[in-house]
Amino acid sequence: MANGPRLTQTDVPSDVEIVSAETPYDGYFRIDRYQLRHRLHDGGWSGTMTREVFERGHAVAVLPYDPVRESVVLLRQFRVPALAAGKAAxxxxxxAGIIEAGEDPEAVARRETVEECGLEARDLRLIHHYLVSPGGTTETVRLYAAVVDSTHAGGTHGVAAEHEDIEAVAVGFEQAQAMLADGTIDNAPAIIALQWLALNRESLRRRHGIT
Known part of the structure; x- marks a missing residue:
């Protein structure tokens, strides 16, 4: 797991002071605990606060889109945190996949598209690079759209050693938007990607000679 280094005073701007820093847990993920203070909007300094930061590394996510068949390829897989949150397991x-140390994000995006749905990612386009939860974790996601041929999309994919059991299915654009509207899709990368596609679908189709 490509976790970043713990912050030191040289890493922060002059309006932040790190009083102390420690790492109470360092396993597959890492938790850093900071005591710090910062300048206030109306002048002066805040009191010293204690904050834990979940250091998870960084990830890519990819929306596979077939402009010829007007379909997207979506995945279904079991997620323990979703179950714990009271959402669909x-x-x-x-x-989606984690970027390991030294890896190129676009290369990871292409590899994960093959591993998780068996398709080649073409015309990879960055949608956004965003913070997942800035109040709790350093994790960011580079979210891409990729053009694919969904003719033979389907089946079960994933890396068995990582306990991945991923079902891939091609659904029409309108059906995917309906799943977004009715709450079937309720995780951030898929929501952001499908909303982006709704705004950019026609330009993507024109880009690939489809009118």
Whole structure:
């Protein structure tokens, strides 16, 4: 797991002071605990606060879109945190994977598209690079759209050693939007990607010679 280094005073701007820093847990993920203070909007300094930061590394996510067949490829897989949050344990998602140390994000996006749905990602386009939960974790996601040929999309995919059991299915654009509207899709990468596609679908189709 490509976790970043713990913050030191040299890493922060002059309006932040790190009083102390420690790492109470360092396993597959890491938790850093900071005591710090910062300048206030109306002048002066805040009191010293204690904050834990979940250091998870960074990820990519990919929406596979077939402009010829007007379909997207979505995945269903079991997620323990979703179950613990009271949401559907089998989440309807887009392709996603962790960026390991030294890896190129676009290369990871292409690899994960093959691993998780068996398709080649073409015309990879960055939708956004966003913070997942800035109040709790350093994790960011580079979210892409990729053009694919969904003719033979389907089946079960994933890396068995990582306990991945991923069902891939091609659904029409309108059906995917309906799943977004009725709450079937309720995770951020898929929501953001499908909303982006709704705004950019026609330009993507024109880009690939479809009118």
């Amino acid at each position: 089998w989440q309807t998602e887009v392709v």
